[in-house]
Amino acid sequence: MENVYHVPVMLQECMDALAIKPNGVYVDVTFGGGGHSREILKRLGPDGKLFAFDQDPDALENVIDDSRFTLIHQNFRFLKNSLRLHGVRTVDGILADLGVSSHQFDAADRGFSIRFDADLDMRMDQVGDLDAKAVLATYSEDDLHRIFGMYGEIMNAKSLAKTIVTARLAQPINTVAELKEVIQRMVPKGKEHKYHAQVFQALRIEVNRELEALQEFLLQTVEVLNPEGRLVVMSYHSLEDRLVKNFMAKGKFRGEVEKDFFGNEIKPFHVLSRKAVTASPQELAINNRSRSAKLRIAERLDLS
Numbered sequence: 001m002e003n004v005y006h007v008p009v010m011l012q013e014c015m016d017a018l019a020i021k022p023n024g025v026y027v028d029v030t031f032g033g034g035g036h037s038r039e040i041l042k043r044l045g046p047d048g049k050l051f052a053f054d055q056d057p058d059a060l061e062n063v064i065d066d067s068r069f070t071l072i073h074q075n076f077r078f079l080k081n082s083l084r085l086h087g088v089r090t091v092d093g094i095l096a097d098l099g100v101s102s103h104q105f106d107a108a109d110r111g112f113s114i115r116f117d118a119d120l121d122m123r124m125d126q127v128g129d130l131d132a133k134a135v136l137a138t139y140s141e142d143d144l145h146r147i148f149g150m151y152g153e154i155m156n157a158k159s160l161a162k163t164i165v166t167a168r169l170a171q172p173i174n175t176v177a178e179l180k181e182v183i184q185r186m187v188p189k190g191k192e193h194k195y196h197a198q199v200f201q202a203l204r205i206e207v208n209r210e211l212e213a214l215q216e217f218l219l220q221t222v223e224v225l226n227p228e229g230r231l232v233v234m235s236y237h238s239l240e241d242r243l244v245k246n247f248m249a250k251g252k253f254r255g256e257v258e259k260d261f262f263g264n265e266i267k268p269f270h271v272l273s274r275k276a277v278t279a280s281p282q283e284l285a286i287n288n289r290s291r292s293a294k295l296r297i298a299e300r301l302d303l304s
């Protein structure tokens with residue numbers, strides 16, 4: 001089941017990074033098929049605890065039957081309060097494996113994949129009020145330009161936005177096939193797959209407010225992690241990786257590290273991964289998804 005739903009990326013590297021204490025309390029904020037969670041449980045003793053989050057109801061089917069494990073159906077942007085509801089204030093390690101699971105790509109009716117014709121949905125939680133159809137139907141040309149340029153890193157994002165805004169005047173763009181048809185002229189020859197993947201990625205990031213959720217989550221990790229607690233984040237997009245890198249280094253997303261009255265830097269984390277960890281050649285050879293993965297590791301400093 002676990003392999004079909006999602007093959008976990010950099011499993012051993014993530015476990016090493018978490019440096020699991022058998023009696024500790026851990027959080028896997030992106031449960032998915034539970035590949036990483038199962039591995040964490042193997043390393044926990046009878047008194048250890050693992051809390052996992054996933055916003056997608058499909059992931060709940062993979063729940064692990066283990067008294068040390070709790071699965072929370074929630075967006076990880078509510079990390080702190082959700083843990084409090086379960087009586088937990090601080091933890092010893094947090095793992096985030098960002099983005100979507102293979103299952104979400106493979107579910108033909110969810111609209112995440114260019115391989116199937118489906119309604120353009122792309123909501124990970126399946127209940128939010130913004131889906132990809134709504135983005136295409138209601139966003140201004142400037143906003144479409146911005147999301148395609150920033151989240152999709154699409155070179156002709158401006159013309160793509162214009163093409164969509166012109167096409168939607170004639171008829172709404174509701175399905176994967178309709179979108180592909182509308183943007184056909186924009187796609188560079190021989191680069192169809194890459195181009196479509198970039199367009200879909202941009203829409204998905206916008207629909208799920210992925211960068212906002214990541215920032216809210218990271219800010220809460222400062223309060224939630226115990227001193228020496230580990231923050232382990234795996235990202236698949238350069239914008240995500242930049243946010244993670246800056247946050248681990250400075251405790252914020254831009255600007256300089258804050259200093260106290262005496263000029264000493266006030267940094268919540270000590271970075272343990274000077275360079276991002278990437279998948280081994282062996283893993284790259286067998287799992288395509290590991291290609292773009294960047295793993296970053298930090299330890300919470302004791303500032304008391």
Ligand SMILES: C[S@@+](CC[C@H](N)C(=O)[O-])C[C@H]1O[C@@H](n2cnc3c(N)ncnc32)[C@H](O)[C@@H]1O
Pocket residue numbers: 006007008009029030031032033034035036037053054055056059074075076077097098099100101102124213
């Ligand atoms: C890359 S998969 C994780 C795979 C998992 N590590 C495994 O081994 O199976 C990402 C998962 O995180 C979930 N997810 C993404 N963003 C989320 C968020 N903001 N809150 C909660 N879950 C989220 C997705 O629904 C998906 O199931």
